[in-house]
Amino acid sequence: MSDPTGLPEGWEVRHSNSKNLPYYFSAATKESRWEPPAGTDTEKLKVYMATNHSGPAGIAGLPAEGKIRCAHLLVKHRDSRRPSSWRESVITRSKEEAIEILRGHEQRIKSGEVRLGDLAVSESDCSSARKKGDLGFFGHGEMQKEFEDAAFALKPGEISPIVESASGVHLIERYVDRPEDWLQPHRN
Known part of the structure; x- marks a missing residue:
């Protein structure tokens, strides 16, 4: 069988x-x-x-009412609430330097050279990097306000401009809301 x-x-x-x-x-x-x-x-x-x-x-793992699923790429800086990550034990870059790094990533993503999730694996300062930046499903009140506001403003498939939060600076991609996408790795 x-x-x-x-x-x-x-x-x-x-x-x-x-x-x-x-x-x-x-x-x-x-x-x-x-x-x-x-x-x-x-x-x-x-x-x-x-x-x-x-x-x-x-x-299981699919959204309850009012939840969305996103991935993100986080670049921390020395003023982040926790200026360390799996990539660097002590982060000393300035917020301006973090934004410049993220702008470079944003250009590569927008040009089609690389997907956000594929870049997040090696470049994101969040532990979600191992899951291509996938944060799973979340609803209102579960993320920092700036992050949440930007994520919920995105249409499925869209990528945010640079978003600043207490964690650092992010690019956020909202996943497409189709069940067949939820059970498979995200594709653009």
């Missing part, structure tokens, strides 16, 4: 309590990841998730 999840052999769907999102785990390698592993039958996985991981909001 084939695996009803559509995942390759040895992989299973688990649920992150901290993010309230499903993730994929390989018992053999102990690898966990937010995106389905290579070789996944995505059509089978969609059916499995809809059937087995649904709750009041529908499929």
Whole structure:
């Protein structure tokens, strides 16, 4: 009998309590990841998730009413509320330098050279970098006000101008609001 999840052999769907999102785990390698592993039958996985991981909001990890899903690229500076990251233990750049760095990233993204999520993996000062900047679903009151206001002002698929918050400076991308996008890595 084939695996009803559509995942390759040895992989299973688990649920992150901290993010309230499903993730994929390989018992053999102990690898966990937010995106389905290579070789996944995505059509089978969609059916499995809809059937087995649904709750009041529908499929687990899909939005409750009034929530959106975004990714971001964060560049911290010395005046950020926590001027350190997984990339640098002590961040000494000025806010102006952080904005200049982010402007360079913004130009590369807008030119189509690179996607925000792909750049976030190596350049974002947020721990969400390992998930291509994906912050999951959030509603009003769950993020810093400046970030929230900018994110909710975006149309699905749009990328914000530079946004300043207590954390640093950000580019924010609102994900497209289609169920098939929620179960797969984001694509432009």
